[in-house]
Amino acid sequence: MRAFVGYTYFFGGWYALKFMPIYTSSCIFFTKPIWAALMGYFFEGEPINKCDIISIFSAFCGVLVINDPLKLFEEKTSKIQHSEYDILIGTILSLMGGISGAGVMIVLNRLKSLHYSISPYWYSLGSLLISPFL
Numbered sequence: 001m002r003a004f005v006g007y008t009y010f011f012g013g014w015y016a017l018k019f020m021p022i023y024t025s026s027c028i029f030f031t032k033p034i035w036a037a038l039m040g041y042f043f044e045g046e047p048i049n050k051c052d053i054i055s056i057f058s059a060f061c062g063v064l065v066i067n068d069p070l071k072l073f074e075e076k077t078s079k080i081q082h083s084e085y086d087i088l089i090g091t092i093l094s095l096m097g098g099i100s101g102a103g104v105m106i107v108l109n110r111l112k113s114l115h116y117s118i119s120p121y122w123y124s125l126g127s128l129l130i131s132p133f134l
Helices: 002-018 022-029 032-044 050-067 084-110 118-133
Strands: none
Touching: 002 022, 002 084, 002 118, 022 050, 022 084, 032 050, 032 084
16 A cells, blocks of 8 residues: 555656646645645544644635636646646646655555665655656
């Protein structure tokens, strides 16, 4: 599981750059703390207080303000033109990367009791086996 979510984390983050501008892709990709807080609440039973909810809402609003989704489809000033389809694919890949990054944190939280060298070993072996398919 560690290898799969770790590989999709990096795959989504890097491959999204092919389809959309870097500022948009990285802003969506780095929503990992939002997803980690939500996944920790639902899967790990970690408590979320009012301050956490306000922080999650503020971070989400910040992502919307930075990306300005309505302007993204109208912007044609850059030398590299991105179609609406490219932006949709890039957004999905960036979200996949951010959610998978949160999944990595959840999996690593459950692997605390293992020796520190086991997780990188299986991550690298799993990535080696998964990468030819993608």
